[in-house]
Amino acid sequence: MDDDNYLETFQEILRNVFFDERITIGRETTAVDVDGWDSLSHVRVLLELEKSFKTELRDAEAACAQNVGELIEIIKARRGE
Amino acid sequence: MPGAERHTILNTIESVSQSHSGTFLRILNGSQTENYSYADVLSQAQSIAQTYRQKGIGHEDRIFIVASTSLDTVAAFIGAWLVGAVPSYLAPLTGKQSPDIYWRTLGEILATHKHGLLVVDAKMQAEIAGNQTLGLEPSRVLGLPINDQERPSFSPIDLPSHESSFIQFSSGTTGLRKGVLIRDDMTIAHLAAFQQTFTYEKSDCVVSWLPLYHDMGLVACLLMPLLTGTPIVLIDPIDWTLRPELLFSAIATYAGTRIFLPNFAFSHLTNCIDPDANFNLSSVKSIVNCSEPCRASSVDRFLERFGPCGIDPSSIHTSYAMAEAVFAVTYSSLDKKLKRKTFSEFGSSSLATGEERFLFSHDESILSCGTVMPGTKVMISDGVGAPQDDGVLGEVCLHGPSLFEAYETKDGKTPPPCFGPYFRTGDIGAVLDGELYVLGRSKEIIIVNGKNYFCTDLEAVTNEVEGIKPGRVVALSVMNEQTGTEECLMLVEKTGQRDDSALKRDIRKKLSDSIGLACRVEIIPPGLLVKTSSGKVSRSENLKQYLKR
Numbered sequence: 215m216d217d218d219n220y221l222e223t224f225q226e227i228l229r230n231v232f233f234d235e236r237i238t239i240g241r242e243t244t245a246v247d248v249d250g251w252d253s254l255s256h257v258r259v260l261l262e263l264e265k266s267f268k269t270e271l272r273d274a275e276a277a278c279a280q281n282v283g284e285l286i287e288i289i290k291a292r293r294g295e
Numbered sequence: 296m297p298g299a300e301r302h303t304i305l306n307t308i309e310s311v312s313q314s315h316s317g318t319f320l321r322i323l324n325g326s327q328t329e330n331y332s333y334a335d336v337l338s339q340a341q342s343i344a345q346t347y348r349q350k351g352i353g354h355e356d357r358i359f360i361v362a363s364t365s366l367d368t369v370a371a372f373i374g375a376w377l378v379g380a381v382p383s384y385l386a387p388l389t390g391k392q393s394p395d396i397y398w399r400t401l402g403e404i405l406a407t408h409k410h411g412l413l414v415v416d417a418k419m420q421a422e423i424a425g426n427q428t429l430g431l432e433p434s435r436v437l438g439l440p441i442n443d444q445e446r447p448s449f450s451p452i453d454l455p456s457h458e459s460s461f462i463q464f465s466s467g468t469t470g471l472r473k474g475v476l477i478r479d480d481m482t483i484a485h486l487a488a489f490q491q492t493f494t495y496e497k498s499d500c501v502v503s504w505l506p507l508y509h510d511m512g513l514v515a516c517l518l519m520p521l522l523t524g525t526p527i528v529l530i531d532p533i534d535w536t537l538r539p540e541l542l543f544s545a546i547a548t549y550a551g552t553r554i555f556l557p558n559f560a561f562s563h564l565t566n567c568i569d570p571d572a573n574f575n576l577s578s579v580k581s582i583v584n585c586s587e588p589c590r591a592s593s594v595d596r597f598l599e600r601f602g603p604c605g606i607d608p609s610s611i612h613t614s615y616a617m618a619e620a621v622f623a624v625t626y627s628s629l630d631k632k633l634k635r636k637t638f639s640e641f642g643s644s645s646l647a648t649g650e651e652r653f654l655f656s657h658d659e660s661i662l663s664c665g666t667v668m669p670g671t672k673v674m675i676s677d678g679v680g681a682p683q684d685d686g687v688l689g690e691v692c693l694h695g696p697s698l699f700e701a702y703e704t705k706d707g708k709t710p711p712p713c714f715g716p717y718f719r720t721g722d723i724g725a726v727l728d729g730e731l732y733v734l735g736r737s738k739e740i741i742i743v744n745g746k747n748y749f750c751t752d753l754e755a756v757t758n759e760v761e762g763i764k765p766g767r768v769v770a771l772s773v774m775n776e777q778t779g780t781e782e783c784l785m786l787v788e789k790t791g792q793r794d795d796s797a798l799k800r801d802i803r804k805k806l807s808d809s810i811g812l813a814c815r816v817e818i819i820p821p822g823l824l825v826k827t828s829s830g831k832v833s834r835s836e837n838l839k840q841y842l843k844r
Contacts, residue, residue, distance in 0.1 A: 245813065246804040250775075250813055257567055258567060272538055273537065278390050
């Protein structure tokens with residue numbers, strides 16, 4: 215899976231979690247770029263990412279990722295890519 | 296432990312310790328569980344108390360504890376009482392908040408309480424060591440755990456007279472951060488009322504993920520169990536946030552009976568636990584919804600999902616609580632079904648400001664907060680302090696033996712707003728058929744995930760962002776049905792040609808760094824914000840206008 219696929223899936227997840235079809239993201243996107251992205255909604259984002267990418271993400275490393283790109287790198291590493 | 300003669304926290308603990316056997320405190324730490332007896336906890340508290348004494352900490356000195364959940368964190372609080380000091384848990388630095396602002400706030404609290412000690416865990420200690428701005432003398436910091444070489448040998452401590460019990464801090468940025476000083480007699484009065492209503496027994500087991508710096512975590516899930524000998528299982532709040540199922544695993548493993556949850560937690564559990572996961576939750580006697588407006592929709596979704604796991608609908612209860620009253624003000628009886636009303640069943644209010652904001656829509660079921668705790672009196676007041684009739688909305692005012700007298704601030708003791716002996720809560724509600732319903736508030740607070748934020752703080756911070764028309768900002772509370780909690784919505788008017796999305800990002804970042812709150816931001820056309828006749832931005836009117844759009 216290439217980076218564009220990751221970003222596309224990630225963006226779809228954010229749109230669903232935050233009920234906002236206008237959300238557009240890039241690797242540099244952080245929580246403050248999205249209305250209402252707090253620590254609890256972050257857990258819902260991680261849960262959806264876990265389901266989509268079939269990997270465990272609810273831990274300190276993933277919780278502390280600074281932006282979308284960092285989180286994608288964590289997912290890729292855990293999937294052995 | 297030598298005990299004082301009058302009925303105090305310390306002689307209550309001494310009395311419980313004489314008959315307590317078995318495990319009292321369980322701490323879930325990753326995949327491991329630490330088990331401690333009541334005697335283990337007291338022994339550790341005595342050991343830490345000796346260290347306090349060596350540092351010269353004594354009568355009425357303040358001890359601020361910033362540490363993740365552990366035996367030492369609990370023992371550090373009890374140990375403070377053993378030297379006559381006044382403990383307080385403070386929130387740790389989170390990943391969201393700006394470290395500079397966090398340390399500045401902490402520094403100001405320590406500066407306000409000059410004769411104090413900061414007790415921290417290893418993680419915090421490392422952060423303090425790398426922080427030059429705090430300027431703390433090493434003698435004013437105690438790191439946990441105390442290693443065996445530093446641990447003094449135990450010697451009996453003569454109990455000092457002890458009037459102050461602990462301090463709970465309100466939310467808010469530096470300028471408005473207020474300490475609620477709880478006296479020993481207030482705690483004992485609260486204990487007596489709590490035991491007539493919530494009735495903890497030694498055969499119970501309280502399971503909690505709540506932070507100890509929150510009144511519900513501290514009082515309902517640590518102090519009341521400590522003073523009644525009720526076993527507790529504590530889960531780290533961050534672990535629970537990431538894995539909410541830990542609460543149910545702990546209930547199933549340790550036959551948990553008593554649970555306290557803010558409303559958002561009902562939704563977080565429902566939203567985040569695997570729909571196929573199953574737990575045996577049949578041991579639960581009560582789950583008390585507290586610290587946020589209790590919403591029927593959150594409770595109903597929770598019961599639909601977890602009823603099949605053994606949660607009986609009759610086990611769901613509510614309570615209206617606040618740090619200013621130690622904790623609980625009302626309770627819904629454990630043997631009665633929760634009452635529900637709708638807006639139309641209440642008479643309209645006649646409050647002075649007209650700035651009250653309601654937290655429920657007109658067709659929404661409103662859960663009763665139950666009956667007032669024994670010894671506490673509630674008065675529903677109009678705008679000038681006159682009592683309202685049954686069923687008529689007004690400001691909830693309280694009087695009783697657990698109510699505090701003053702806030703502690705950097706400017707000294709500040710009396711709370713009162714009508715005669717009654718403390719004005721700033722909440723809007725009514726008493727109907729002997730039960731309290733809280734429907735809104737006139738005070739300038741937004742409660743998000745059980746935590747209070749002052750609207751004026753949020754607006755002041757937002758006003759610092761470049762591109763905002765000065766003073767043309769309002770912080771509003773909007774209910775989010777999905778998360779079961781309020782959301783902060785900032786409506787702002789801009790000046791100049793800044794790009795809207797960049798401006799919104801800057802505002803969200805500023806609020807996150809300064810206050811640790813994730814907000815929604817909307818830029819609205821100039822001149823759209825409505826002001827009151829006195830020239831202040833009207834929260835109630837702007838909320839109405841926003842909801843109409």
